[in-house]
Amino acid sequence: MRERELVRAVDGVSFAIAPGERVGFLGPxxxxxxxTLKMLAGLxxxxxxxxxxxxxxxxxxxAAYLDQIMLVMGQKQQLVWDLPPADTFELNRAVYRVSRADFTARVGELSELLELGDLVKKPTRELSLGERMKCELVAALIHRPKVLFLDEPTIGLDVSTQVKVREFIRDYxxxxxxxxxxxxxxMDDVAAxxxxxxxxxxxxxxxxxxxxxxxREVRPEKRLTLRLRGAIDEEVLRSLGALIERTEERVVLQVPQDALSAAVSRALAAFDVLDLTVEAAPLEEVMxxxxxxxxAAREGRADAADAADAADAKEPSE
Amino acid sequence: MRTLRTLPALFSLGFASATAYRAEFVVWALTSTLPLIMLPLWHAVAAEAPLAGFSESRFTAYFLTGFVVRQLVGNWASWTINFEVKSGALSQRLLRPIHPLWFYATESLASIPLRSVLALPVAIVAIALADPTHVARDPLHWAMVLPAVLGAWAIGFFAHVAIGALSLWMHQSIKVVDLWYAGFFVLSGYLIPIAVFPAWLQPLPRWLPFEYVHGFPIDLLTGAMSPARALERLGAQWTWVAILGLLALGLWHRGLRRYGAFGG
Incomplete structure (x- = not known):
């Protein structure tokens, strides 16, 4: 028999999501x-x-629940590998009791949005990853689910297909x-x-x-990027904020939100500024x-617990 | 109601899959030719005198019919379920509002037309070669053929589902299939007709499911028993369908609570 170790994969996670909301789960x-997503989908x-x-x-x-939802997994497919996606669409039409007229209209609309053309008639194995994902989305949406769970829907896709898939999901x-x-x-998926x-x-x-x-909570500072010409007073530069990057003409500074307007004014007054941009820190970095x-917090707690244990262990001998 | 309306689409997909994997089906069919290989051996045994009522011609009828029965009732759901549990592919079936076992069942049943392409010529040869005394003639026998073949398929199917569902508890439930097949090869009449078993061993298969998957449909098709006896065995066969059906569904539903939906 299989050896089992009980691991709490999710503990004390509590939230509510309103109909029509778009929510991203983030975490390492x-x-x-x-x-959590698989629990929500009933798996x-x-x-x-x-x-x-x-x-x-x-x-x-x-059935009344499954009729309303769908989970699309970037690394698991519902399309049958050796058959054309159109066969899976047809199966889903029957399984979800979609009328022929609705089916034709929906598949037509979804295929057009995703520019699928005749791809749906080719065996799935002959499609590229991006083409397969687009067909997966069509198969997943034939019954027009009210709740759509998406697990890494753009994984492995090229950048332009990622953008297309995001636009499509947003549009749906x-x-x-x-x-x-x-x-x-x-993070681009989440941000978009x-x-x-x-x-x-x-x-x-x-x-x-x-x-x-x-x-704002994690990284309240903004990124101030300056393209400069001429002599640079290093002291003034350092007084504007923390220096992140420095090349001959490009400087990236991290500036607290409340000091930003003052920093921009001082920079414009002190330097010959060719270009200036203010951005939040990249989302990847924030995460x-x-x-x-x-x-760090967990390790801190563990260290504190170890210290307490050590103290407890020492106590009787003292 | 939903399931009934979905069945044509499930059969259609199952048939399309079977056609796509036709090469694998031919290989599978070749692995099920063992009864045909056994035939000359049994002929040699019965050359001098009939063995337990089995003449050479009866052995011919028995093993050719056995080949046809095997093509009709073959199952492989335990392998599919094992793979889908381990890989997480089962998730996609669980997300659809139709019981996953319908997918496995229709996949198997929809491949019967393809397997019949191999079974049919053998059936024709069997009828052409057979001594007419070894072909069922009573209409009552023929009336029981469909429920008996369906019952044989259902026993195999539920046994496979039960073994497949064990993969939710065990690393490799597929090893249990070997046990099932060990019982099947010896006690179903697949390699040795039960009638030629020693007298003291003959009652054993009657209390086990294997014979109802293979030997019983053959006996029915070859008219080797009275209609009354056939009806009695049909009742026993469907009792096994019910027992294994309940076991399979019980294991399946309890097992799903442990499903890890791996991957994705």
Whole structure:
């Protein structure tokens, strides 16, 4: 028999999502994002706690629930490998009881949006990864789910296909008011699709709110990029903010939000500025800082616990 | 209702899959030719005198019919389920509002037309070669053929599902299939007709499911028993369908609570 070790993949994660919202789950590898998504989709049975989606208990997998949802996984496909995607579309038409007229209209519309053409008649194995993902999306949306779970939908895709898939998903949400719940390692997916993010780290919810608020909380500083000409007074430069990058004519500074306007005015007054941009820190950087803080906090707690244990152990001998 | 309306689409997909994997089916069919290989051996045994009522011509009828039955009732769901549990591919089936076992069942049943392409010529040869006394003549026998073949398929199918569902508890439930096949080869009449077993061993297969997957449909098709006896065995066969069906569904539903939905 299989040896089993009980691991709490998700613990004390509590949130509510309104119909039509677009929410991204963020977290390092193994944080519990996909586990949460699979629980919401009814694939995993939670050992404790309560999950309800669209008025249903997901793990019961009632037909009335499954009719309303779909989970698209970037690394798992529902298309049959040796048959054309059109065969899977047809199966889904029957399984989800979609009328012939609706089916034809929906497949036509989705295929046009994704520029699929005759690809759906080729065996799936002959399609590129991007083409397969687009066909997966069509297969997933034939029954027009009200809740769409997306697990790494753009993984492995080239940049232009990633953009296309994002636009398509966004458009589906706008047209049909569907709720989107997404996990992705690509921050661009999250930035483009999800105004709200839920951060899960080590199975626990560590942030739930607007993406902008998360960025402000983790990295309140802004990036000030200057392209300069002529002599540069190093002292003035350093007084503007923390120096991140410096080349002969390009300078990147990190400046606290409340000191930004003063820093910009001083820079314009002190230097010959060719170009100036202000941006938030890249999302990847914000997330890695957030996860690093999470790790540090855990290690700190563990060290404190070790110290306490050591103190306890010493006590009797004293 | 939904399932019934979905069945044509499931069969259509199953047939398309079977056609796409036709080369594999031919290989599988070749692996099921063992009864045909056994035939000359049994002929040699029965050359001098019939063995337990089996003459050379009865052995011919028995093993050719056995080949045809095997083509009709073959199952492989345990391998598919094992693979899908390990790889997480089962998730895609669980997301659809139709019981996953319908996918496995229709996949197997939809391949019967393709396997019949191999079975049919053998059936024609069997009828042409057979001594007419070894072909069922009573209409009551023929009336029971469809439920008996379906029952044989269902026993195999539920046994495979039960073994497949064990993969939710074990690393390699596929090893259990070997046990099933060990029982099948010896106790179903696949290699040795049960009638030629020693008298003391003959009651054993009656209490096990294997014979109802293979020997019983052959006996029915070759008219080797009275209609009354056939009806009795049909009842026993469907009792096994019910037992294994309940076992398979029980294991499946309990096992799904442990499903890890790996990958993705």
């Amino acid at each position: 590898n193994g944080a519990g994002k996909t586990t 995993l049975y939670p050992s404790a706690g309560r999950v309800r989606v669209a008025g249903h208990v997901p793990q019961r997998r009632e 949400n706008a047209r049909h008011g569907a709720t989107l719940v997404l996990t992705s390692h690509y 699709l999800c105004p709200r993010v839920i951060v899960i780290d080590q199975g626990r919810l560590t942030f739930d709110g607007a993406l902008d608020a998360l960025v 890695s800082e957030l996860f690093a803080r999470g790790r």
